[in-house]
Each structure stands twice: as structure tokens, then as C-alpha cells.
Amino acid sequence: MEKTGEMNLYLYVDGRGRMTIPSALRCRTGMGKNSFVRARLYGSVVQLTHVTPREAAQMTEEELLDFIRASLPRLSAEGAKRVMRELLEEAYAEAQDAAEC
Known part of the structure; x- marks a missing residue:
């Protein structure tokens, strides 16, 4: 996929599983509570990635606080x-x- 532009948007999923994207999309991406979501815009396509609690545990304290x-x-x-x-x-x-x- 050719990257034509990029926009980072970080959304927070709180302990109650609330976030600003539809729950169907949240289920498809495997996100649980306390996950961070990053959305990148490639032309007209939005690519979602997230950091799970397990991935967060592998980051240094400084990396996690920066994120x-x-x-x-x-x-x-x-x-x-x-x-x-x-x-x-x-x-x-x-x-x-x-x-x-």
C-alpha cells in the first residue's frame, strides 16, 4: 500500500471498553480494555494499530510514558x-x- 499521507490519531480505550470507534471495528482488531489505538491515513484508507497491555509491559517506562x-x-x-x-x-x-x- 503506497503511503500518500499520514496522520496519527491516538484514541484511548478505558477500563469500561469505551472508545470513539465502533465496537464492531474494536472487536475485529482484537482490542481490549486499556489499549491504545493509532490510526494512520494512507490516501483514503485508514490503517489501525494498537498497543495492548502485554505490548506495553515490554516497553521501557520512558517509551510507555512517551506513548x-x-x-x-x-x-x-x-x-x-x-x-x-x-x-x-x-x-x-x-x-x-x-x-x-
């Missing part, structure tokens, strides 16, 4: 740290669930 700040530019430093803790707690819970299987 959160880019996603939510109006969020305070304390708010960004709170979101980071939520992501990491979710990743830990997923890891615990996987270990029990």
Missing part, C-alpha cells in the same frame, strides 16, 4: 503515570490468567 503523552496530550504527568500503572496491571493480570491455563 501515553502522545496519545493523550492534555493528560497531566500524574495522569500519565496512572494510565501506565493501569496498563501494566492489566498485563500482569493477563500473564496470571495465561499461567493458570
Whole structure:
């Protein structure tokens, strides 16, 4: 796909699964709660990618905070740290669930 233009748009999926794109699209992309979504515009095609809690757990603290700040530019430093803790707690819970299987 030829990239004709790019626009990054970061949306936040909160703990209740709310976000600003349709739930059918959210289901197709496999996004769960506390996931960040990045939408890139290629001409008239929008490509969605997201960062899951598990992927967030593999990022350094600085990378994760930078990603959160880019996603939510109006969020305070304390708010960004709170979101980071939520992501990491979710990743830990997923890891615990996987270990029990």
C-alpha cells in the first residue's frame, strides 16, 4: 500500500471498553480494555494499530510514558503515570490468567 499521507490519531480505550470507534471495528482488531489505538491515513484508507497491555509491559517506562503523552496530550504527568500503572496491571493480570491455563 503506497503511503500518500499520514496522520496519527491516538484514541484511548478505558477500563469500561469505551472508545470513539465502533465496537464492531474494536472487536475485529482484537482490542481490549486499556489499549491504545493509532490510526494512520494512507490516501483514503485508514490503517489501525494498537498497543495492548502485554505490548506495553515490554516497553521501557520512558517509551510507555512517551506513548501515553502522545496519545493523550492534555493528560497531566500524574495522569500519565496512572494510565501506565493501569496498563501494566492489566498485563500482569493477563500473564496470571495465561499461567493458570
